[in-house]
Amino acid sequence: MRVLVTGASGNIGSAVVRELSAAEHEVLAVARRRPVVPRTTAHSTVEWRCVDVSRDDLDDLVAGVDAVVHLAWKMQPTHRPEETWATNAVGTRRLLDAMARSGTPALVCVSSVAAYSPVTHDDPVDETWQTDGASSAAYCREKAYVERILDAYEAASPGPRTVRIRPAFVFQRSAASEQRRIFGGPLARPAMFERRRIPVLPVPSGLRFQAVHAGDVARAVCVAVTRPVSGAYNLAGGGILDRPALGELVGARTFPVPPRVVRHAIDAAWTLRAAPVPGDLFSGLMGLPIMSTERARADLGWTPQHTGPQALAALFEGAAARAGSGLPPLQP
Incomplete structure (x- = not known):
């Protein structure tokens, strides 16, 4: 199969390109910045193109592909939400419009647990x-808006097969610095x-979440x-x-802190541009649901090879x- 992967150089994209290449698919990888890939790497047989989904022509890009894996996403800059909106919301709509015109038969769009209501x-x-x-954080709003874009796409184009992947927090060692x-x-x-x-780790009271490698x-x-599947799939x-x-993971004694104190501290640091994410994103974290993965296990035959703590451990080890x-x- 010839598979187009947008956002191919990011955390999930790099792993998807590796997996598709290992399965001997023909991969057309798209990123805003074209990487210099040595011929000895797993990505050396992949065709790379430098494309910005928010503004570049996408019709030629999707022409002739058997499936699109859509991962292009901007998390930053949180102080300029119009910039993330242009890529995340407008870029997704532009890609789906191009797919509709070309008759692309399949779309796999990676969403997030953050799309879910608290x-x-x-x-x-x-x-x-x-x-x-x-929450009201731009990241959560844009993930929810993309779900509505997908609803409209499925309603207007009932023929194409559409899959929504909703993972928990995604970690791997090579993405830890990013x-x-x-x-x-x-x-x-x-x-x-x-x-x-x-030595000690403060943890907001009530915090609990899932992770996936x-x-x-x-x-x-x-x-x-x-596989001829469609619909949404939770992954964790x-x-x-x-x-x-968390205490066991880092080998430290933990103590609880009020979530409102953490929220106010993050908001203050973000306003002063000392922290890159706003407090409403933390509020979203505190309200995330615990996801069942039974559908992915049944329909995709999916069994994770890493636990959530192992995935988060990869972040700590890689960052250090x-x-x-x-x-x-x-790049580190």
Whole structure:
């Protein structure tokens, strides 16, 4: 199959390109910045193109492909939401319009747990849970808006097969430096992620979330590309990351802190441009649902090879070691 992957040089994209290449698919990889890929790497047989989905012509790009894996997404700059909106919302709509014109038969769009509406319980939710966004943060709003774009696309074009992948927080070692910069900013130095430097860990009261390894997400995406499935699929590694699990992960004593204090501190730091993410994104984190992955296991035959704590451990290990890759977003 000839598969187009947008956002191919990012965290999930790099893993998806590896998986599709290993399965001997013909991969057309798209990124805003074209990487210089050595011939000895797993990505050396991939055709790369430099394309911005928010403004460049997409008709030629989608012509003749058997499936599109849409991953192009901007998390930053959070102080300029019109810029992230142009890529995340407008870019998605432009891509789907081009696919409709070309008659592309299949789309696999990676969404997020942040698209789900907040919950006040710990009962696992399936893919029918409302997708109005976890909070008012731009990231959550845009993920929810893309769900509405997909609704309209499916209603207007009932022929194409559409799959929505909704993963928990996605981590891998090679993306750790990028994620440290995106979520921690300049104050989050690599040394801060070394276990020996974390004697105690403050954890917001009530915090609990799931994580999944990028390689496990890529395996699900690869199956969704080839198997005749459609609809939404939750992905999460085993285990819940709560206060005890986080303490065990970093080998530190933990103590609870009020979420409102954390929210105000993040908001103040973001306003002063000392932190890269706003407080309403933290509020979204506190209200995320726990996801059931039964549908992915049944329809995709998906079993994660990493637990959630193992995926998060890859972030800590990679950030401390300044891990990365030669792909532009993932450079250490």
